[in-house]
Amino acid sequence: MHASETRATAYTTIGGDVVHELEIKRSRFITYLRRVDTEEQARELIAELRATYHDARHHCSAFIVGADRGVQRSNDDGEPSGTAGAPMLEALSRRVSHGTDADLSDVVAVVVRYFGGVLLGAGGLVRAYSESVSTALDAATFVRRQRMRLYDVATDLDVAPRLENDLRTQQHRVLGTDYSPTASGLIRPVVRVAVPDEPAAAEALITQLATHSAGAAEATQTGTEWVDL
Structure with a gap:
């Protein structure tokens, strides 16, 4: 989005790639965060991780792009509807990294899940995917853009x-x-x-x-x- 097409004058993004792993009831949740400028770049990371972790059961994703956060997408990738992509997107969109406003953008999150044999249930999945992204964000550095x-x-x-x-x-x-x-x-x-x-x-x-x-x-x-x- 060109500067003249957006109302925002500042927002926050991440300073670099983050990789973080959680194990929950024997399932591995490997989270990748990357700074992106376009939706195409976000989808490139998703495709890259599908190829790298081709034997994983799920490659769930969420991303926000644009100073006004006008592009927001999520994907459950085979998990029950609303249990993966949506909580991941919520973790990104509600993140407060500067002042008191949630304004994180130009970031994609991909969570690669290796199923450990124990069913987590809908509530357990929501918590697992939300926690995966939130803890990865805790390890991130942030950059203010103006x-x-x-x-x-x-x-x-x-x-x-x-x-x-x-x-x-x-x-x-x-x-x-x-x-x-x-x-x-x-x-x-x-x-x-x-x-x-x-x-x-x-x-x-x-x-x-x-x-x-x-x-x-x-x-x-x-x-x-x-x-x-």
């Missing part, structure tokens, strides 16, 4: 180093400075800056540029981008 406005700030050669330092001091994200010569051969540095995609943050940047550069800095918005904080 939608940022990108600006190219063109300035004079002697102003650029001080300007870059001032921007960092004011907690703006400086993505780098381009010292490439212009078409005329002159070097006019361009400082690339990212600020939260909110009017107040953009206004603060423009005000700071006017104050600290004495008119020597010119800001041009170049788009928006999701940035890991």
Whole structure:
């Protein structure tokens, strides 16, 4: 989903892959968590684990994709309806990893089950699959993502180093400075800056540029981008 198509300005995802195993009444529940950008990537992990654990009885899955969490899917993969995929999805969707809001997204969970010979019943399965994902999430690291406005700030050669330092001091994200010569051969540095995609943050940047550069800095918005904080 493109930044302009979503109302969310920030959300949380996981920082890397997690593998966690539980044994419940002799059944093995092997949980994989992976960060994904698309539904296609989520389904690729499911297919990968089906091939890797081809002898397992079940490969149940759930995933949430998009800043607004607009794509949510789950699959019981042969377990009684509603006993695997749904509780897995609930464990993902209700996870609070930043502040007080549940906003986890861009994550897929796959639980591979090797049946141990003991029937768990519907309630037991719900608890087992929910616990499998929840305990895997307990072992995960989390990353805050924020939608940022990108600006190219063109300035004079002697102003650029001080300007870059001032921007960092004011907690703006400086993505780098381009010292490439212009078409005329002159070097006019361009400082690339990212600020939260909110009017107040953009206004603060423009005000700071006017104050600290004495008119020597010119800001041009170049788009928006999701940035890991």
